[in-house]
Each structure stands twice: as C-alpha cells, then as structure tokens.
Amino acid sequence: MDVEVSTLKNGLRVISDPMPSLETAAVGVWVDTGARHETTAENGISHVLEHMAFKGTKKRSALEIAEVIESVGGHLNAYTSRDQTAYFARILKNDVPLAVDILGDILQHSNFDETEIAREKEVIVQEIGQTFDTPDDIIFDYLQETSYPNQPLGRSILGTAAQVRGFDRAMIASYMKVRYVAPKMVLSGSGAIDHEKLVKLAEDAFGELAITGATGMEPASYRGGEYREERDLEQIHYALSVPGIAYDDYDFYTAQILSGLLGGGMSSRLFQEIRERRGLCYTVFSFASSFADTGTFTVYAGTGENHIGELSHVLTDELLRSIEDIREAEVDRAKAQLKASLLMGLESPASRSEVHARQLLIYGRVLPASEIVEKIDIVTVQDTKRLAGKLFSGVKPTIAALGPLKNLDRFDKIAARFN
C-alpha cells in the first residue's frame, strides 16, 4: 500500500492512494462534524449545511455545480453521519483537478442564498417524510434516541421538520465557520491519483479554510429503554441494542468478529437459528457501531405479528448463549469474512478513499491493512466470550419496535434477561 499523507500549512491533511491499474478516481473531503456536534437548537444543521453546499458559490450557481461535474461523466455526492460529514466525487482520471476545485469551492465559498435555503429546507422536509415511511430505516433513529436520550448523540441526523424550517443563513454560515476548519478536514483520493499533484491541487483549492474553530463535544451517556410505535404494517420491525465499544477500544475487532459470528452472514447464529431453523424472518442481522467515546451492539429482525414473541425470545437466547458457548470454527469464519471484506474493499477506489479519510479523522493515521489483519488474527475464542459477557450481561438494553405490537413482550420482561 503506497498511501501518502501530507499536511498543508493550514492543517488540512491530504491522503492519496494510487491504484495504478485504474482509469478513474474517487476524491472527497471528510469533515469531523455531524449530528453529535450540534446543540439542541442546532439539531439537523450539519445535514442542512451538507445540502446547502451544493446550492451555489461565488463563482458557480447550483445548476453549474451539477452540470460541470456531470458533463465530464462524474458524480458528486455527500452524506452526513452522527460524527462526520462527507463530500465526494467519482471522476475519470483527467478530471481530478476539476473535482478538487469544486470541492474547495463548495466548502469555502458557498453563498447560502436565502431563496435557495428556503427551498432546500422543503426538500429536506420531504426527505424526513420519506425516512418516516421506511420502517427499517427510521427504527434505527428511534433506537439511537432511546439509547442516548436528550443528548447530541441520540438525536436524529435529519432533525425535525420544525427545526429544519427554523434555520437561517446566519446559523448555517456560523456553524460552518466553526466546524469546517482545516485541521478537522481531510482530502482523500484513491485510484488514478498522484500524491504530489493532489497536494498541489489542495493547496490551490483549500487555501481559505479557517484554522481554528469549535472543539470538544458532549460525551455520550447511554441510558437504554424502549420505543414502541403501533403502525399498520405487515411486519414488526424489531431492533435491540446494548452498549458496545468505542473506536479505540481494545475490543474493537473482537466486537466485529462477535457481530460477524452472531449475525453477519448465512452461517451466523441468528440467521441459522431464526431464519433457517425456525423460518421466523427474512431479514436478521447484527452490527457493532462505534463512536469516539461509546458504541452500540445492535440486532435487527423483521417478522409477522404472530412470530414476534418467539423471535424476540430466541434472539435474546442467542445473544446470551454466546457468553458461554462460542466455537473456534465460528471465530475463524468471522475472521476470514472480515479479512476478505477488507481485501475486496481495497479493490474499490470509493471505498478506499472513504476508509482512509475516516481512519485519519478517528485515529489520526491511516491503518495499514497488514496491521488490521494482525489485530483480527490475535483475537481468541476466549476474547469473544469475554466480550459477549460484557455486552450481554448486567446491562439495560434498548428496544425499538414498529408495527402491530400486541404480541411483543413487555420491556421489563425482555430487559430482565440481560441482568
């Protein structure tokens, strides 16, 4: 891996990762800000800002931004997560300079025109409605809110319609000013990319970023509990989570392995027990999410009204069983899966540029694949059982359920099993 990182005078880090066989490139900017950096009054503003960045700069109208990148066959996109905001382009080899120029332009010189803001807020209100209509999407917002109530990490990324409608130009511009500062941003390119050229382009395009801004964030405080919503649906969408582990936790890879063997693939325990042996669901999976100071371990399943009692019981059984009983072969399989995914991800420039940028923001450095493989390899069966014990006993879980819920056990009854 020939990843190179340079830091510009203003503190912006530039990572490049040439893939000599490619004719295309992925390049983007990752910013160390997201919903969890917002105050109560600001909830949703990171995401509004992400939308507004496409709505015109001093030198390009919104239409021109779209046209200039799409005219060369490129795509420009963005997302906001709880801890990061990303803007990225997929382009052909020769269009890297154009992509960097546009990224620099929209992240430093956006106009935030009032008319554009008014219209875009309505677009976001529609986006909020769309999320609400997608049960297996909105359920994770409810789960997060119940896990971390009344604090930034628990709030939704989109915010509410009322909040979104309340933002104005001054609020958006000032949030950007304190959060989009060079040392908290990374420009990452993979594919048909040359490091020296990328650094030069970055110097030209990102010279006007602020150098200092807001620091710190409210530490997360897990609570747990339940969210239930009766909805006229065919399925009950059921998610359960427990406190997990943070990015820099010793058990980071152990948690990935535990999630893999519990709910990661067709051979995983939840898939085998709940879908293959009992036919209770079509979808069941687990995942371990991490943040700087906390994390969650989550399981999701969808099932019909008549099966929810059995499903929620068996799901808990499987989590608890892993405290005492995990086999070597399961751990080996989960490790093989993780390592193969890592290798497959290395073949996609979009995936590489994202992984590197996120690592740089989270760990302050790019982790070589060999180091990750080593960390995966040293995890033992005993480690996974120890972690299962930590995750699934003596904790208060969080449950979110949407659908026809009358056959779902009371929260107390489910929670008691994790005592």
Add this chain to the structure above:
Amino acid sequence: MDVEVSTLKNGLRVISDPMPSLETAAVGVWVDTGARHETTAENGISHVLEHMAFKGTKKRSALEIAEVIESVGGHLNAYTSRDQTAYFARILKNDVPLAVDILGDILQHSNFDETEIAREKEVIVQEIGQTFDTPDDIIFDYLQETSYPNQPLGRSILGTAAQVRGFDRAMIASYMKVRYVAPKMVLSGSGAIDHEKLVKLAEDAFGELAITGATGMEPASYRGGEYREERDLEQIHYALSVPGIAYDDYDFYTAQILSGLLGGGMSSRLFQEIRERRGLCYTVFSFASSFADTGTFTVYAGTGENHIGELSHVLTDELLRSIEDIREAEVDRAKAQLKASLLMGLESPASRSEVHARQLLIYGRVLPASEIVEKIDIVTVQDTKRLAGKLFSGVKPTIAALGPLKNLDRFDKIAARFN
C-alpha cells in the same frame, strides 16, 4: 478487454474476464428464467427455487453450504428478476474452484427436502411482508402489474403468500428441470480468473445439466391504467410509466440517454425542475427498463400530500417538453455519464461478471465496451426528441400511487395529456 467465451459440450457457456491486478474474483451462474417464464399457477416459483437452491444437496446440508463458502471469507448470494435468475459468489483468488463446485452442486443436486421447503416458504412469506412495508419498493410491482395485467411479465417476482405456500417439492423440481438447462445458463467469472482453468472447473462441476427444456414465453402486451392505494404515510409515492423499448431496439441507447437527461442526475431536468426549482421532493428519478420483447420508461417521485397536484403536473410537463426541446449540451452530458459509468463498472469484478452474463443471455454475445461507446456516441439530439415523441405522445400511461391520495388528479386527466 480479454473476455473469452467457451461453450461446453452440453451447451453451457463459460465467460471469463481476467483482471490481472486483482486478488479476488467474482463468479456466478445466470439462468435464462424468471417470473415472466412462469404460468399463473407457477407465479413465484422461480424465486422459491432460488431460495431452495441453498437448502441442501446430496453432499452438503444447508448449513454446510453457508459454512464452506463463508469459512474462506467468501459470500454467496442470489436474486430473481423478471427474466433471469442469478447465483453468484465473491471469493479470494484461490477459492474459485470451491465457488464453482458449490454453484454446480446447488444447481444440479439440490435435495428440495420437504421440511426445508415448508420452512423456507415461511421465510418468503416474511419477505413478501417486508416488501409490502417498503412503499418505494412495492410501488414498482403495482406499476408493472398495471402495465402488463393478467400476464407473466406483470406478475410480481415474489408471488403471493397463498401461492408460495402452495408449492411442493414436485413443482419446484419439475420447474427446475425444464428451465435450468445448459444452453440457457452462463457461468461468468471476472477478476483473478484464468479462462482455461474456469472452463475445466465448469466441465467438472456442471456435467449433469439437462440439455433441452422448455422454450418460448408469452409475449408481453402493454395495457396501462392506474393503481391507487390509500395508505397512512407521510409521503405519496408516485410512479408513472409509458411503453418503452426492448433490448434489441435500435433506440436502446437513445432511451438510456433520454432517461439520463430527464431524470438521471443532479443536472437532469426532473431533478432541476421538481427538486431544485420547486422544492417538491427529495427523491425523483427516471429509468428505462428493457425486456426481450418490450420495455417501459418510468419516472418516480415521493412528495407530501399538499404537493402531489403540482408535482404530477410538472412531471408530465417535463416529459412532454422533451418532445420539442432537448439541447445538445444535455445529450452530451447524458452520454458522458453513461460512458463514465461503463468505465467505472469495469473496475468491479462483480459488475463485470454480471454484465457479461446478462449480455450473453440477452444478445448471444458479449458486447465490447468500445462498441457500446460507439453506439452511445452516434445518438443525436434529433434521436432523443424523436424517441421522446414516440414515448410520450399517443400512449396510455400507467400510474401507481400509494399514500394520502386525495389531492392526486384523476387518471383520465393525467392520461389525457399523453394523447
């Protein structure tokens, strides 16, 4: 491009497409059968069969199939579409022989054990429920059904719960026997693949396929009309389609370009007019789908109850406007987008193996990228306007709408504009 195609004695075609820089491979089997090859009584059986192929063979149990591929870090997956069924693996370089062996095993030696069938049918009933709960998924089934009523191409891929529950071992096995025949199947591999070795593996693994089976299918007959369903949702999910063009139509690439400029990206007309100028929606896009004998041109948007009148009107305006007014720059941009997507797709082994297999089943040959680029390049502005005229005038459209619909115009009123 060094794509090689060999035909085995039994008629199975083997395509390989080495990507020398890769350490992983994608390999799969595409079968020329899907929902449109089913009789009324069989509706849903292609998809049931696709599930049952993972449920145990003479030499491997369902669990062993899952474990053997996941133990080496691989994934095995499948899908059923209206005209094809696919089974594919992503594996590391050295595991290509294993993947081919498993594919051969599940596609020739599945047991279709009655207990497994009974359980898997319940899993599929859950899948049907999940689809029903996802408005922007199920709406396309309603649209298809209304476009092609009472015929195979209009029926859903999943079938109904009652139908799925009615299938037994004999029906599944006999459907497989007549549809999974060597000349109608393609084994396609991309990435760390060697053609000679792949052919040899295929000879060993697929020696017992039948050589002759059912042929022909009921030609599609477009009707049009509307499907409305009042649902308690935040958004109205609205889709409109008109008869489009078949795979081998002269206008195949013209339709892709027209779809690109109308609803393909941020600079497209529908995105600009409906989202950017009017703020009526978050999601709006168009796509042109093709089948052997027919096709549809479809537009989708989601919006709130109060905006649906304006949205559906403007959406039709934009389609009609394209008959008279398309600019050179728009066509150029759509062409650049198509060509860049083609190039980016070439960097993914999964995408390449799928594209090649589908081309071989549809056209009888793999289309070189240079040929596709040429066909895109020769499309003129005049071609796109001519096609818009053909698609959007003198036709009866199909509409599907889900949500709070009281403000949506009557079908007659919307349809009249396409007269």
